[in-house]
Amino acid sequence: MYKITLKKQLSKDIKLMGIEAEHVVKNAKAGNFVILIPHENGERIPLTIYDWDKKTNVVYIIFQEVGVTTAKLGMLNEGDSIFSIAGPLGKHFHVEKFGNVAIVGGGVGVPAIFPIARALKEAGNNVTSIMGFRTKELIILEKEMESVSNKLLTATNDGSQGQKGLVTDVLQGMINSGPKLDLCVAVGPVIMMKAVAELTRNYNIKTIVSLNALMMDGTGMCGGCRVTIGGKNKFSCVDGPDFDGHQVDFNELTSRLGTFKEEEKASLHHSKIQLVGR
Amino acid sequence: MAKKERLKVRTQEASARVKNFDEVPFGFNEAEAVEEASRCIQCKKPTCIDGCPVNINIKEFVRLIAAKDYQGAIRIIKENNSLPAVCGRVCPQETQCEEKCVMLKTGQPINIGALERYAADWEAANGKIEEVKITPKLDKTGKQISVAIAGSGPAGLTVASELAKMGYKAVIFEALHLAGGVLVYGIPEFRLPKAIVKREVDYLKKLGVEIRTDVLIGKSYTVKDIFEMGYKALFIGVGAGTPSFVNIPGENLKGVYSANEFLTRMNLLKAYLFPEYDTPVKIGKKVAVIGAGNVAMDAARISKRLKGVEEVHIIYRRSDKEMPARHEEIEHAREEGIIFNLLTNPLELVGDENGFVTKIKCIKMELGEPDSSGRRSPKAIPGTEFFIDVNTVIPALGTKANELLTTNVEGLKLNKWGYIEADPETGETSLPGIYAGGDISTGAATVIAAMGAGKKAAKAMDTYLSRE
Ligand SMILES: Cc1cc2nc3c(=O)[nH]c(=O)nc-3n(C[C@H](O)[C@H](O)[C@H](O)COP(=O)(O)OP(=O)(O)OC[C@H]3O[C@@H](n4cnc5c(N)ncnc54)[C@H](O)[C@@H]3O)c2cc1C
Numbered sequence: 001m002y003k004i005t006l007k008k009q010l011s012k013d014i015k016l017m018g019i020e021a022e023h024v025v026k027n028a029k030a031g032n033f034v035i036l037i038p039h040e041n042g043e044r045i046p047l048t049i050y051d052w053d054k055k056t057n058v059v060y061i062i063f064q065e066v067g068v069t070t071a072k073l074g075m076l077n078e079g080d081s082i083f084s085i086a087g088p089l090g091k092h093f094h095v096e097k098f099g100n101v102a103i104v105g106g107g108v109g110v111p112a113i114f115p116i117a118r119a120l121k122e123a124g125n126n127v128t129s130i131m132g133f134r135t136k137e138l139i140i141l142e143k144e145m146e147s148v149s150n151k152l153l154t155a156t157n158d159g160s161q162g163q164k165g166l167v168t169d170v171l172q173g174m175i176n177s178g179p180k181l182d183l184c185v186a187v188g189p190v191i192m193m194k195a196v197a198e199l200t201r202n203y204n205i206k207t208i209v210s211l212n213a214l215m216m217d218g219t220g221m222c223g224g225c226r227v228t229i230g231g232k233n234k235f236s237c238v239d240g241p242d243f244d245g246h247q248v249d250f251n252e253l254t255s256r257l258g259t260f261k262e263e264e265k266a267s268l269h270h271s272k273i274q275l276v277g278r
Numbered sequence: 279m280a281k282k283e284r285l286k287v288r289t290q291e292a293s294a295r296v297k298n299f300d301e302v303p304f305g306f307n308e309a310e311a312v313e314e315a316s317r318c319i320q321c322k323k324p325t326c327i328d329g330c331p332v333n334i335n336i337k338e339f340v341r342l343i344a345a346k347d348y349q350g351a352i353r354i355i356k357e358n359n360s361l362p363a364v365c366g367r368v369c370p371q372e373t374q375c376e377e378k379c380v381m382l383k384t385g386q387p388i389n390i391g392a393l394e395r396y397a398a399d400w401e402a403a404n405g406k407i408e409e410v411k412i413t414p415k416l417d418k419t420g421k422q423i424s425v426a427i428a429g430s431g432p433a434g435l436t437v438a439s440e441l442a443k444m445g446y447k448a449v450i451f452e453a454l455h456l457a458g459g460v461l462v463y464g465i466p467e468f469r470l471p472k473a474i475v476k477r478e479v480d481y482l483k484k485l486g487v488e489i490r491t492d493v494l495i496g497k498s499y500t501v502k503d504i505f506e507m508g509y510k511a512l513f514i515g516v517g518a519g520t521p522s523f524v525n526i527p528g529e530n531l532k533g534v535y536s537a538n539e540f541l542t543r544m545n546l547l548k549a550y551l552f553p554e555y556d557t558p559v560k561i562g563k564k565v566a567v568i569g570a571g572n573v574a575m576d577a578a579r580i581s582k583r584l585k586g587v588e589e590v591h592i593i594y595r596r597s598d599k600e601m602p603a604r605h606e607e608i609e610h611a612r613e614e615g616i617i618f619n620l621l622t623n624p625l626e627l628v629g630d631e632n633g634f635v636t637k638i639k640c641i642k643m644e645l646g647e648p649d650s651s652g653r654r655s656p657k658a659i660p661g662t663e664f665f666i667d668v669n670t671v672i673p674a675l676g677t678k679a680n681e682l683l684t685t686n687v688e689g690l691k692l693n694k695w696g697y698i699e700a701d702p703e704t705g706e707t708s709l710p711g712i713y714a715g716g717d718i719s720t721g722a723a724t725v726i727a728a729m730g731a732g733k734k735a736a737k738a739m740d741t742y743l744s745r746e
Pocket residue numbers: 033043045046047048049062063064065066067068069070071108111112211212213214215241257258264265
């Protein structure tokens with residue numbers, strides 16, 4: 001059992017949680033994730049490591065309540081414990097001095113780009129972060145992202161804050177006006193990552209995406225997280241989650257994410273859970 | 279004259295058991311155990327013992343059962359095997375102890391597995407678990423010497439129990455949230471009730487073994503960290519847990535699970551109790567399992583027990599005789615109505631417009647001349663392609679070395695398949711203080727082989743630690 005030391009509501013259905021887990025914190029790096037189980041009969045779900053504190057051994061995660069497990073996690077409070085948390089999982093983000101870097105985060109992908117932006121900036125890169133949300137009320141981590149970026153740009157679908165439109169519109173603007181980008185990183189919904197990769201392909205900008213395939217063990221044991229990268233089968237939990245965005249078969253990923261659609265609905269119904277905001 | 283026929287173990291009726299997850303064989307009752315044990319002719323040269331990878335004194339424990347001294351019998355077994363309730367149930371006895379029993383020459387071998395199970399279950403029900411006196415092994419400063427173990431499968435559990443009994447502080451690190459390795463995530467409830475594994479794990483805890491779940495060696499702590507944390511030696515028993523796929527088109531369609539994924543969802547995460555448990559598995563009316571080993575039989579027989587499943591197929595490219603699973607499992611699978619498509623090879627998986635698998639394209643095979651290894655290799659018969667309708671496909675084609683730990687340790691020698699090179703007699707690896715055994719050094723094998731390796735490694739580790 002692992003103690004919850006902090007819980008904070010960031011927006012309507014997005015929460016931040018701090019969990020005491022020395023074994024996760026000790027070697028945590030940007031780009032790693034955890035797999036946790038809220039309670040004994042629960043399901044194993046992957047969540048990105050947003051931040052960590054080596055003095056207190058607390059790992060921070062940010063999650064959106066989209067189904068049974070995230071909703072049950074969201075019901076726990078400071079002082080409660082979660083049943084299981086394993087990590088740090090996945091290959092960490094490969095940090096070096098690339099030069100001009102654009103880091104794109106959409107919705108709940110923003111917590112994932114935060115440590116990456118921080119590490120890249122610390123390594124001397126010129127980091128421009130682009131965050132995208134549906135509307136102003138859903139914006140999270142604005143101050144935090146500002147602190148780890150040389151420049152922060154925001155897009156909202158309805159134009160209620162920042163540029164009206166999608167993150168790809170902002171990125172296109174940057175490409176048109178700015179110095180040549182040496183690297184692009186994109187984390188968010190599959191359709192966003194796919195759009196970013198399609199855009200940057202035209203300009204030959206190396207693009208790293210972080211894939212959110214369905215996962216179970218996170219140790220390379222089940223193969224449920226397999227994705228096709230450049231025609232080859234890869235396990236995203238151990239070979240990734242970061243991959244070259246220009247090589248990813250996004251259509252297959254989208255299809256496989258729908259494997260348990262019916263069961264997810266049944267599970268919500270069974271647990272009598274109403275999701276906020278949908 | 280001893281009776282030629284062995285006493286059959288009573289089992290749940292096939293028609294009833296396909297509707298539940300309860301254990302299939304009931305095991306012997308006392309009278310049956312005594313009767314079967316009395317068939318043993320107490321050979322001068324008990325060849326059965328050579329057949330057991332951990333050399334249990336079979337002759338003696340069987341004699342004690344015949345004499346109704348069950349406490350004595352279990353004591354003898356436990357001298358060589360700390361998990362008898364598990365081995366009595368899952369050992370492939372027909373290729374080990376029972377294959378070497380002299381009774382096989384004139385009739386049927388003694389049912390050694392069922393007798394071992396009887397003694398273990400008797401102890402759990404009646405016996406006093408014998409207290410083990412442990413004298414802690416201390417270092418110069420008076421602190422108990424600690425050793426780390428990566429992986430809590432049969433290999434790791436055995437190392438921990440042996441070292442704990444010798445007085446070491448043994449700490450097991452397990453990547454998953456429950457201890458037991460394949461015993462909990464792979465082998466299903468109806469073959470090995472999880473309460474038995476838990477009983478064994480609890481016994482280890484009584485011996486002072488600490489189990490830290492959710493910890494991946496190589497990720498949470500590197501091997502370097504382990505030694506920096508004060509552990510004086512490390513045993514690596516992380517199993518061979520990476521699944522192989524057939525590598526045919528369509529394997530990434532929805533409804534295709536590796537056997538590991540399917541079994542783990544079922545056994546470890548209890549997806550068969552969904553939605554009481556939160557982990558789902560989507561399974562359709564028709565299931566096909568590719569392969570014919572223990573893993574394939576387990577996947578097929580679990581499928582057969584799921585609500586809504588009407589037809590379960592095994593697809594295997596060789597014939598009857600070559601099927602690698604335990605005889606008992608194949609027999610049980612047949613009784614349960616699993617359809618065996620032998621000499622059949624899958625060529626392609628076909629899906630619908632939503633990306634779910636709907637059909638397997640197969641081809642008929644025939645066996646050619648035996649090759650250098652004596653195996654007759656299967657060849658496709660041209661023009662015999664056909665389709666099987668399916669909603670779920672489970673490739674169960676064996677596993678490969680899991681590289682999570684092995685590739686993260688500098689200087690650790692691996693063989694060409696990625697398994698750790700470890701001395702079969704001692705478990706020593708290319709690095710001092712680091713030992714390995716079980717599936718991660720031999721490739722997928724058996725529970726008892728992993729335990730045997732654990733036992734030898736523990737002994738060698740003791741020698742090493744005493745020298746240090
Ligand atoms: C490496 C990795 C890192 C992730 N990091 C975060 C994070 O930091 N914050 C966060 O909120 N979410 C993150 N996710 C997604 C998160 O794991 C899922 O939202 C979660 O598993 C949903 O579980 P559930 O039971 O609440 O919902 P379910 O009822 O299981 O699913 C509800 C919906 O979520 C989708 N979904 C289910 N599992 C996943 C998944 N693994 N990835 C993406 N979508 C999924 C389903 O397709 C479905 O539409 C990450 C996923 C991966 C693989």
